[in-house]
Amino acid sequence: MSLFLFLSFVALLSALGVVLAKNPVHSVLFLILTFFTLSAHYLMLNAQFLAAVNIIVYAGAIMVLFLFVIMFLNLNEDTEPHKPALAQIAATIAGGSLLLIMVAALHNVQPVGYDPATFDSQVGMVDRLGMVLFKQYSLPFELASILLLAAMVGSVMLGKRETGERNF
């Protein structure tokens, strides 16, 4: 329980850091820390596969690209555009009402406990997840994989050198 509280504390703190940091690079680094704490939460739920994939995909690949782009843009406090007051007020109201809806939807929720007699400790393991994906959800899974493969083939095609094109 204390580990959960600590992780949640770090997660919330680093998530706030993403929004409040003045430097975009610091924001990205806070976001990576947030992903790590989320992965730790997955581990506490015994979902090893999800934790590892979360690190590989989000922290390892997507955030590297974020950092990459932000480093190229050379954003800092001087170049930050100052938004008009109207936009700021509108954003505050929109964000606040989203928070209100979340709180309203969740404040009555009873935490679902588990029954120790029927609890399956293997539920988040790789082989169990594979069984579910390939038996229960095989069509959506295959469709998603075709989508990803198409994206990858597309990127390779874009990178291919046309005939007569210069080397660089």
Next chain:
Amino acid sequence: MSLESLGWQGLVILVVFGVSLLIATYCTYAERVIAAFLQDRVGPDRAGPFGLAQPLADAVKLFTKEEFFPSGANKALFIFGPCLAMITALMSSAVIPFGSFLKFGTTIVHLQGIEINVGMLYVFGIVSLGVYGIMIGGWASNNKFSLLGAIRAASQNISYELAMGLALIAVLMMSGSLSLRDITLQQSVPGEWQFWNIVKQPLGFIIFIVCAFAETNRTPFDLPECETELVGGYHTEYSSMKMGLYLFAEYVNVFVASAVMSVIYFGGFNFPFQYELRGWLSSSQGLSLDAAQNIVAILGVVSVFAKIFAFIFFFMWVRWTLPRFRYDQLMRLGWTILIPLAIFNILLTGGLITTGIIPEIKHWW
């Protein structure tokens, strides 16, 4: 897990940590000796017998050098970069099985930091984080050469991770397990012929080793620190031990990459006729079964380190043999050659498994 075996496991973790650092230290020496040998020079021979104290002398030199912070650098991230590079390099050796197990009475000590169900994904995740140390350090230096090096490192790592993952998927299809211990044990079955994965996955291994060179930023893919174009690449502005940590992290990465290749493709701690040797020791030499197992386990550790050293030598051999690629050639190789080849390898493996040419895996242990 009892308290005693927990203590043993802690000891194993400390030993793995120490050995990774020791090997990385002596890699700096080995690199110079091998470079000298390949270029027909003498190499370091002044500090201690055969120059063996050279790494210590280097460490003293690096520690006593001036600490320099470039103007306009982001100081916190400038210090954080090399730390991160070192941390991520050292983390991945935790799941590598360096030996089967030792048995003392009822206590069984597995010669592996931690055994987890998703070992391969763990290594892959840590490897993909390795680029952050370089990116943060390069950006925080406030130097355009450093930034260019960092950006090269980022795009190179992302590109080669894909092919590396696809090469591993083919191994995964055969093994049916993500645990590195399972993958090792499957490569040697008592009482029958069983080949190491290199025989079943030659193409996958070639893709993997090329990607390993790119991921560890070793020549011919050391574009992030290409000194003819970028002064020193991402560590241009670094001095003193922070520079040392970057160089050191590279050698730890080389060690880990060699260990992963030995485990996944070259049988890990298995060596030919190990079960016959164990049977012979316990039946005709009068040793107890536990003692025979311990001897075989220790020989297994020797065999996995022999494979690792062979790969480290290969890394250095290539460094002093091949010239550096051009950056666009590097990207073209990754995206238009290695990835299609890796996908073809997956199809091939799938076909061979379906037709039964690659036999089904056995969970014999």
